[in-house]
Each structure stands twice: as structure tokens, then as C-alpha cells.
Amino acid sequence: MHENITKDEITIKAVLVALITREQSEEKTIEYLEELAFLTSTLGAATVKRFTQRMEKPDVRSYIGKGKLEEVSAYVKAEQIDWVIFDDDLTPSQLRNLEKELECKIYDRSLLILDIFLSRAQTAQAKTQVELARNQYLLPRLTRMWTHLERQRGGTGTRGGAGEKEIETDRRIIRNTIDVLKKKLEKIDKQNQTQRKSRGKIVRVAIVGYTNVGKSTLMTLLSKSDILAENKLFATVDSTVRKVNFDDIPFLLSDTVGFIRKLPTHLIESFKSTLDEIREADILIHVVDVSHPALDDHINVVNNTLSDIKAGDKPTLLVFNKVDLLEDEEEISVKEKITQLKSTYLNKEQNDVVFISATNKENIDELKNKLRKLVEAKHFTIFPNYLKNTYY
Known part of the structure; x- marks a missing residue:
């Protein structure tokens, strides 16, 4: 199990959160969480606890229910947890509400995988493609805490932070970055097509x-x-x-x-x-x-x-x-x-x-x-x- 670690070995501490639903059994959820823990360790963090909750479907506001969110929040603050990682994709509003409540870096499954891709990519094409996918994924999900945390490169967050104007500035920067990356990819794709034809x-x-x-x-x-x-x-x-x-x-x-x-x-x-x-x-x-x-x-x-x-x-x-x-x-x-x-x-x-x-x-x-x-x-x-x- 990935939780068998000592405090001295931990650099980034993470907890995992998943739902048991009508479509996803408890057995399947446990299996997915094991895989999520492996993904987490691949990005350099240690899983110290896993939370599950039975629900018909994800809560539209915070993915998990109010009581479970309070339980996760208390644990995160008591244990000084760095990341909370959810096994499904979060909507922009869920992300905002979770960051406000938990005050730490929030990952969903997609963003975790994208960051692993980014850390693993070696060629110019792979790096550009992953950066493009990551920016497109983050654009609608920018929040005050995301802005602050991204600049701090994964700190544990703070209350307050940048205002709406700063978020809009960041959104404009990301849109410009997306345009630049798309043009760069078009050029690389043409070069690769020529290379493949030469084979x-x-x-x-x-x-x-x-x-x-x-x-x-x-x-x-x-x-x-x-x-x-x-x-x-x-x-x-x-x-x-x-x-x-x-x-x-x-x-x-x-x-x-x-x-x-x-x-x-x-x-x-x-x-x-x-x-x-x-x-x-x-x-x-x-x-x-x-x-x-x-x-x-x-x-x-x-x-x-x-x-x-x-x-x-x-x-x-x-x-x-x-x-x-x-x-x-x-x-x-x-x-x-x-x-x-x-x-x-x-x-x-x-x-x-x-x-x-x-x-x-x-x-x-x-x-x-x-x-x-x-x-x-x-x-x-x-x-x-x-x-x-x-x-x-």
C-alpha cells in the first residue's frame, strides 16, 4: 500500500478522494484509488490517506457531500496536507469551492495526468502538445488560489490573494499562450509529416x-x-x-x-x-x-x-x-x-x-x-x- 511511509520520507503529502456510486462499485473505486495513488507517486507525492463516500452522483457544488468535505478539511488542516486529489474531473465551480474550503492545491485526475505528461515529455513536440492541453484544461478553471499556487509552484495556499482583474490578466495570458503553442505545433507537425514520408x-x-x-x-x-x-x-x-x-x-x-x-x-x-x-x-x-x-x-x-x-x-x-x-x-x-x-x-x-x-x-x-x-x-x-x- 502506498500509505506505508514515515514522516521523514514525505516531501509532498497528498490525500485521495473518490465516490462509490451506482455506476462505480466499492471494489472498482478501491481499484481506481490504487491506480490514482500510483499516479500520485509518479508525480513525486506520497499518499497518506484515502477518503471515499457513497453517493448517487457527485455533488454539484463540491463533488463530495458537506459532511465528508468537513471531514476532509479537518484532516487536511490538522496534518498539513499539500495536495487533495480527486479521482474524477472537477467542474470549474467545484474547483473554486473546494479550494476555498480546503486551502491547498487541488488536483483532479485529468490535471494530475497532464502534469505527469509534462514532467515526462522530452521532445519539443511532446512538450508543446502537453503544454497546450494543460493550458486549455486550466483556462476555465482559473481561480484566485490557482493563480497564487501556480506562481508559488505548489505551495499550501493562502487566504485572500489576487483579485478578479489578476485572474482576467492570467486568462488573457493563457489564451495568448494557447495561440502561440498551436502555431508552434502546426510547424512541428509539418516537419514530422515530412520525416515520416522520408521513411x-x-x-x-x-x-x-x-x-x-x-x-x-x-x-x-x-x-x-x-x-x-x-x-x-x-x-x-x-x-x-x-x-x-x-x-x-x-x-x-x-x-x-x-x-x-x-x-x-x-x-x-x-x-x-x-x-x-x-x-x-x-x-x-x-x-x-x-x-x-x-x-x-x-x-x-x-x-x-x-x-x-x-x-x-x-x-x-x-x-x-x-x-x-x-x-x-x-x-x-x-x-x-x-x-x-x-x-x-x-x-x-x-x-x-x-x-x-x-x-x-x-x-x-x-x-x-x-x-x-x-x-x-x-x-x-x-x-x-x-x-x-x-x-x-
């Missing part, structure tokens, strides 16, 4: 999957190059492209940002650079953490996102990673579990399936053989007269 007709393979399933580790293994691989959500935000050869048949392999549940559609734009690699790919490697209890959910999130960006019908190799983390259970052994999953997903997904451990390099030869067949089939549709070497 010619070489087969393109994109690695996709839920965040933190081992995509970058697999990318390193297949391309034999050093790619950042960390046990953190969104370790990769920028697209990484490497040229790979399988027995004299070349292809381009790209690592892409991980998807995540409850990602609002307005944040998809901040994925744009990596989504272009997916849209233009000929083949997809869909990586799944086979040890995760919510792997079905993860697969559905990825498949739905791929469909949303018109990339759901590409030839796909479904790779169940982290088999080394599976353990025998009383009712079913690891071998039986893998057999069941293989049977289920061969029928359901109608894609080729392979089980591996990228970390332990287990079953990588089978993965390469299956990928080689897919690449070869596409390659020979592009170059029907290409001479096969002695390996074929």
Missing part, C-alpha cells in the same frame, strides 16, 4: 498497451537499444522509433505512451505525436500485464482507444507479459491459467497470442517468430519481388 515504404510496427505493462522493456529487447523503462506510470510519453532487422527484413518499431482508464477524451490530443505512430503502423504489438487482476479492463481500454483513433482493425500480436509474476493458486495453476487465457483470447480477439517475460527474456523466441511472420507478410505485399535469403 519510405518500410513496414511499421507499434507497441501499444496499458501504462506500466512493460512496453519499453520489450522495445529494448527487440531493438537491442537502451530505452527508458521504469516501474512508473507514463514512463514513456514521447514516441521512440528504432529500425530493426529480422533476417534481412527491416521494419520500424515504435514504443508509445501507455493508455489508462478514465482518461477523458479532451486529453487524447496530448497523445497526438504517439497516436500518429499508431495510426500509421502496419502491425500492432498489444502488450498486457498478465499478472494484473484487471487485465480484462486494461485490454478493453486499449482496444476502445484504438477504435476511437481508427486503428482498431490492424493485424495485432497480443503479448501477455510478466508471466514470471504469476503464481499458482489453490483452484488453478499458472499453466492452467495461461491455457485458459490463450483459449479465451484466441477466440475473442482473433489475434495471435504469446506469453512472455520481457524482464527474464522468457519465450522471446516464440514472440520473435510470430512477429517475423506478420512483418514478412506485410513486407512481401509491399515488395513482392524481394529476394528471400537462405533463412526462408
Whole structure:
């Protein structure tokens, strides 16, 4: 659990808040909060407490009810909490009311993810895209405390602060910044389109999957190059492209940002650079953490996102990673579990399936053989007269 920390280890203290509703069970809420705690630690803060409340729907004024808000407020002030993080998006009025009551920095899920993207982005395009998405998201949500806190870079807030004129000035600055960023992106997009065209007709393979399933580790293994691989959500935000050869048949392999549940559609734009690699790919490697209890959910999130960006019908190799983390259970052994999953997903997904451990390099030869067949089939549709070497 993320709460098992000592006071000496804490730099930024955060509490998490979520609702249990008719649409979202207690079990699902706990699961989402675990993921939210992981997101929080990725941004450098420690979760010290979680609050949940049963409600039919979020309170229009403050997301949670009056009594629960008083409970959260008392804890925040007594424990000198820096951030309060909500597991859903907040409306501008909810944000204003919560900041007034809690007097600390408020995050909702979208803003937390955007700030992680901003901290992770390396290329000019990724940085510009995330900055644009963040400014567009913040524009209607500017409040006096936001203005003050943003300038203080995450302080614990203060009563009073700048007036309405200052907020209007900030809004004008953000609108101007948005215009500048859009023009900058247009220029970068044109340059990238030219770059992608220069790659010619070489087969393109994109690695996709839920965040933190081992995509970058697999990318390193297949391309034999050093790619950042960390046990953190969104370790990769920028697209990484490497040229790979399988027995004299070349292809381009790209690592892409991980998807995540409850990602609002307005944040998809901040994925744009990596989504272009997916849209233009000929083949997809869909990586799944086979040890995760919510792997079905993860697969559905990825498949739905791929469909949303018109990339759901590409030839796909479904790779169940982290088999080394599976353990025998009383009712079913690891071998039986893998057999069941293989049977289920061969029928359901109608894609080729392979089980591996990228970390332990287990079953990588089978993965390469299956990928080689897919690449070869596409390659020979592009170059029907290409001479096969002695390996074929």
C-alpha cells in the first residue's frame, strides 16, 4: 500500500478522494484509488490517506457531500496536507469551492495526468502538445488560489490573494499562450509529416498497451537499444522509433505512451505525436500485464482507444507479459491459467497470442517468430519481388 511511509520520507503529502456510486462499485473505486495513488507517486507525492463516500452522483457544488468535505478539511488542516486529489474531473465551480474550503492545491485526475505528461515529455513536440492541453484544461478553471499556487509552484495556499482583474490578466495570458503553442505545433507537425514520408515504404510496427505493462522493456529487447523503462506510470510519453532487422527484413518499431482508464477524451490530443505512430503502423504489438487482476479492463481500454483513433482493425500480436509474476493458486495453476487465457483470447480477439517475460527474456523466441511472420507478410505485399535469403 502506498500509505506505508514515515514522516521523514514525505516531501509532498497528498490525500485521495473518490465516490462509490451506482455506476462505480466499492471494489472498482478501491481499484481506481490504487491506480490514482500510483499516479500520485509518479508525480513525486506520497499518499497518506484515502477518503471515499457513497453517493448517487457527485455533488454539484463540491463533488463530495458537506459532511465528508468537513471531514476532509479537518484532516487536511490538522496534518498539513499539500495536495487533495480527486479521482474524477472537477467542474470549474467545484474547483473554486473546494479550494476555498480546503486551502491547498487541488488536483483532479485529468490535471494530475497532464502534469505527469509534462514532467515526462522530452521532445519539443511532446512538450508543446502537453503544454497546450494543460493550458486549455486550466483556462476555465482559473481561480484566485490557482493563480497564487501556480506562481508559488505548489505551495499550501493562502487566504485572500489576487483579485478578479489578476485572474482576467492570467486568462488573457493563457489564451495568448494557447495561440502561440498551436502555431508552434502546426510547424512541428509539418516537419514530422515530412520525416515520416522520408521513411519510405518500410513496414511499421507499434507497441501499444496499458501504462506500466512493460512496453519499453520489450522495445529494448527487440531493438537491442537502451530505452527508458521504469516501474512508473507514463514512463514513456514521447514516441521512440528504432529500425530493426529480422533476417534481412527491416521494419520500424515504435514504443508509445501507455493508455489508462478514465482518461477523458479532451486529453487524447496530448497523445497526438504517439497516436500518429499508431495510426500509421502496419502491425500492432498489444502488450498486457498478465499478472494484473484487471487485465480484462486494461485490454478493453486499449482496444476502445484504438477504435476511437481508427486503428482498431490492424493485424495485432497480443503479448501477455510478466508471466514470471504469476503464481499458482489453490483452484488453478499458472499453466492452467495461461491455457485458459490463450483459449479465451484466441477466440475473442482473433489475434495471435504469446506469453512472455520481457524482464527474464522468457519465450522471446516464440514472440520473435510470430512477429517475423506478420512483418514478412506485410513486407512481401509491399515488395513482392524481394529476394528471400537462405533463412526462408
